Amino acid sequence: MTTTPPPPVLTATGVTMRFGGLTAVRAVDLTVHPSRIVGLIGPNGAGKTTFFNCLTGLYVPTEGTVTYQGTVLPPKPHLVTQAGIARTFQNIRLFANMTVLENVLVGRHTRTKEGLLSALLRGPRFRNAEKTSEQRAMELLHFTGLAPKRDHLARNLPYGEQRKLEIARALASDPGLLLLDEPTAGMNPQESRAAEHLVRAIRDQGIAVLVIEHDMRFIFNLCDHVAVLVHGEKLVEGTPQTVQNDDRVIAAYLGTPTPKDTDR
Numbered sequence: 001m002t003t004t005p006p007p008p009v010l011t012a013t014g015v016t017m018r019f020g021g022l023t024a025v026r027a028v029d030l031t032v033h034p035s036r037i038v039g040l041i042g043p044n045g046a047g048k049t050t051f052f053n054c055l056t057g058l059y060v061p062t063e064g065t066v067t068y069q070g071t072v073l074p075p076k077p078h079l080v081t082q083a084g085i086a087r088t089f090q091n092i093r094l095f096a097n098m099t100v101l102e103n104v105l106v107g108r109h110t111r112t113k114e115g116l117l118s119a120l121l122r123g124p125r126f127r128n129a130e131k132t133s134e135q136r137a138m139e140l141l142h143f144t145g146l147a148p149k150r151d152h153l154a155r156n157l158p159y160g161e162q163r164k165l166e167i168a169r170a171l172a173s174d175p176g177l178l179l180l181d182e183p184t185a186g187m188n189p190q191e192s193r194a195a196e197h198l199v200r201a202i203r204d205q206g207i208a209v210l211v212i213e214h215d216m217r218f219i220f221n222l223c224d225h226v227a228v229l230v231h232g233e234k235l236v237e238g239t240p241q242t243v244q245n246d247d248r249v250i251a252a253y254l255g256t257p258t259p260k261d262t263d264r
């Protein structure tokens, strides 16, 4: 008996993004399958964040289409989140003067009828839905290890915990696909390894992950599939091993011998 593989969560086809005369992303195809961790790597300025912005509706691609679970995504960030894609940013974007719990509750607004304004004003309709949302938010804080900090202001968290909080807030929209833009930037090695565990645990909950990361250990430890962007084009993609051993990638991106080479 043959089983049909589940359809992809995300399909980007021929995505091109031009800024005037500069082509930041050129005809990039990428597929993310359910419960997979896919890495997107490439040198600085290769177009990785621009590609993410095309996936999440921040930019309308000059050419190409993006579908989520078979449906073409509208190029509006809140509609993309509502459809099931959540993201974090390279530069942390938390509500600094709100508590940890409040930040996660704001992330729930696409999944409650009350909307963002009601959530912020804590109106009567919000209070009715508040209990369920708070339960879910607390589950996420336990999941990310931030529960003991629920009442701390976001701005008072150490950097690594702010990154975790961004992830908890993104998860609050109950996504099927999570996009992480440099989740370990600014972390020490111990925090980076903890972030690996967290991403794996997210995948184990059935959420697909697409991650931009410069930490090669993170990428090669974690990803099922890796795509390499260079000058806006996809140079190569495949298993971590395929990518690690590809001379073009070593030349274009890694530049220096891989750890495997130095073991010889």
Ligand SMILES: Nc1ncnc2c1ncn2[C@@H]1O[C@H](COP(=O)(O)OP(=O)(O)OP(=O)(O)O)[C@@H](O)[C@H]1O
Pocket (backbone or CB within 6 Å): 019, 022, 024, 042, 043, 044, 045, 046, 047, 048, 049, 050, 051, 090
């Ligand atoms: N809004 C914009 N307007 C004009 N050019 C832009 C814009 N956003 C990005 N670019 C340019 O597009 C190219 C790709 O940038 P992008 O930030 O996507 O690269 P990246 O791979 O994410 O880099 P990094 O690893 O340094 O974050 C760069 O040349 C950048 O200067």
